[in-house]
Amino acid sequence: MRQIDPDFLALPLRRLADAALQRARDLGAEHASFRLERVRAETLRLFDARLEGSSDADDLGFAVRVIKDGTWGFASGIELTPEAAARAAEEAVRVAAVSAPINREPVGLAPEPVYDDVTWVSAYDVDPFDVPLADKAALLAEWSSGPLGRADHVSASLMQVKEQKFYADSAGTVTTQQRVRLHPVVTAMKTDGDRFDDMRTLAPPVGRGYEYLTGAGWDFPAELAELPDLLDEKLKAPSVEAGRYDLVVDPSNLWLTIHESIGHATELDRALGYEAAYAGTSFATFDQLGSLHYGSPVMNVTGDRTVEHGLATVGWDDEGVAGQSFDIVREGTLVGYQLDRRMALLKGLGRSNGCAFADSPGHVPIQRMANVSLQPAPDGPSTEELISRVERGVYILGDKSWSIDMQRYNFQFTGQRFYRIENGRLAGQLRDVAYQATTTDFWRSMEAVGGPGTYVLGGAFNCGKGQPGQVAPVSHGAPAALFRGVRILNTVQEGGK
């Protein structure tokens, strides 16, 4: 079991929290929370096996959030002294005072048990920040050479983050957490006549340590060895004929469709309009909870803040709520939303399911995504069996371009690789493919989901939401799945006149 780094624990966590919370109480705040966090991020970028750039940055500071006269107030600071923490509390109360005259909806919070001085560390073996930069660059250079030397160019990158958070609130909860995540990506590029194209690794970002790059959870050498031939085939592949096709979608592609059309659509803040002017609202409005026919009966979706190696996995969220697992869609029907404490109380839903998150000490926690995953069928088919059920279709792997409207209806996705399916068998790659559908049409057309053997936990490092903009890491598990009669576009024709 890993421990929280001593240098983080050596910061004056409790002393600053006490100063801020006491000052907030003295000024009459109904509720106050203090969060001190350090987010360290290192990025390496190589091009053609040469280090192109690297950065090693951290973000250290604290935040005080209060409710005063039913209005939020927030302030953050960077000077780690009790005096500065108390001043931030005063400033947060002042922000609430300035804001109160234009607040017409008093803020309250759903109840949550008190957690007194508890800690949590994510599941990883090797802290990537303990590995010398030169060693990481050497590994990426090795990956960029070898079989990939056949490509015209190869880019490789590695993003690593260590996030440490201390949280304390006026109810008495005190939590300390540390988690690590990383994302390696290798992309091969090639030109063939007037065409150029690229193809990148399907390895997902993970809540693991450096062991991910050396054999735990993914076979990078095997994947890298396949890329050159796959890219050659893609460059020579025929352009797709636009029309309706049956699709078998690999989890390496489906995770992003889940993220956009289910994950964001079932955020209650969106459904209630809090995100309306920015990322948008949701077609899955609150009045449809328990009745919306979201998808076919084989569709079961959960939100989960507890799954091992998940990018959104935490012990407690940024409002002191314990990580939980909960249903969002059950047998095709909308049965749950992602919540924070304010919204849980506002809609009479009892307890929050722990989806408050802030990406830095300078930002307010907002409702962010749990690991939202499509569940496999316990005795479901393999990917090959799903493909065997298709007479004329397309098999899609890997994510690339994505776009969805502001109520999460109309979407368009592309991918890394597309294979023609003819009479139940793969019949070579296709190019220029995008699939376009409406969320409910798409998920209602899902005829079958694969078994546990097809399930992969994909995800993203940088899901954007909120104003000021925040990024959050999130994983999405998915099995392979079979969809009937989905519209396929030819992207070259779309761009033509």
Added chain:
Amino acid sequence: MSDHSSDGVSGGVATPQETVERALALSEADGCVVIVDEGSTANLRFAGNTLTTNGVARSSRLTVISVVGAGVGVVSRSAVRDGQLADVVAAADRAAREARPSEDARPLVGMDGVGTDAVGTEAAGWDRPVEPTSIDVFGEFAPALGEAFAAADTSGRRLYGFAEHIVTSTFVGSSTGLRLRHDQPTGRLELNAKSADLARSAWTGVATRDFADVDVAALDATLTRRLDWAKRRIDLEPGRYETILPPTAVSDLMIYLYWSSGARDAADGRTVFSRPGGGTRVGERLSPHPISLYSDPAHAGIACTPFVVAHSSGREQSVFDNGLPLGRTEWISDGTLANLVQTRHSAELTGLAATPQIDNLVMEGPAGGRSLEEMVASTERGLLLTCLWYIREVDPQSLLLTGLTRDGVYLVENGEVVGEVNNFRFNESPVDLLGRLTEVGASLPTLPREWGDWFNRAVMPPVRVPDFNMSTVSQAS
């Protein structure tokens, strides 16, 4: 729970100028660049005629770039106290000693190389203290917003939006003598009005440097008029339509084009600006119109940093270029691709001028361009957009982008708006659009709807496209 140390931090906090000098003195590398970014923000967010979140925040970031031979080490830390400074500098020096040679390595820029009046002026202000923003920046704006909420309540509308003010003071010092400073205020208001049933939606937004010029009542009146337009609903099928794009929509497309104009990627054959067979398309005509797309740090109203600030090296920037003076740069001149984004290194590779990226963008058409209202008045039948959203690249070879219309698409017939049309998903390339425009209107300062979080200094014209590709209908409202 108990503290694990009596303090855990040591030392006071120096001024940014002192931090630069001390860090440079501590470095044992061959060369060193130090960047200090002091930031402050204040924001208000609202939905359904009430406030949802608000806050103020401060930030301080030190970036040390050490150079040993051709190796470079970059370490960036926030909230660095005096007692930690030596560790940060030592880490950057160590990283530089251990680094492989950087291919973009060039002599660091010195004041001798800077030497322009513009940058000299920046340097002259070096010693001034940082003046952060605060919640007080909304002192007059917040009451006006409250009045707009009250008016919206009365008339059965709901207001949603966000107001933000950021001040960033950037200090760049180097072992070659650079002492450059720039203070950048950045503000914006986004205002979205919906009917009570949320079926009708209208949006507007403005970029501002200080909120003194934001007229909430006037913006709200524009939204009210647009919601009135939407009382008549007209359903249209997907297809290619004559479409008038307002400046905000044009800015979102042109910013993507600008972001895609890296010279190295073009020279490597990876972008729409790659010439088949090798090289770039610089010098190629992209539009039959005398369109100009340029950046200028001194452009009135959208002034931005007049020298390079690069916290890390990448395809389109180099830490070795820190301090390089920036001036007006034509990306498209008289309809012809004139320049791509270059570092000194990529400029040598491509044989073109070193033209680093700049944090504003202006598009202009022929003199005498008409206003948006005049363009609508002269339209027999066409669509008038409000803005574009969720823009993503589908095909880099053509720079085909997809995205959606949002917050109002209106049908214009015989010079009048006759109602609101359903939303659409589009698939279009901004490069291709430049060749198909039939009219370029008068340029105005505008707030990019989608990219305003990252890029909000833009001056753009409305444009007319005879055949904008509305690929499918979006049900979203």
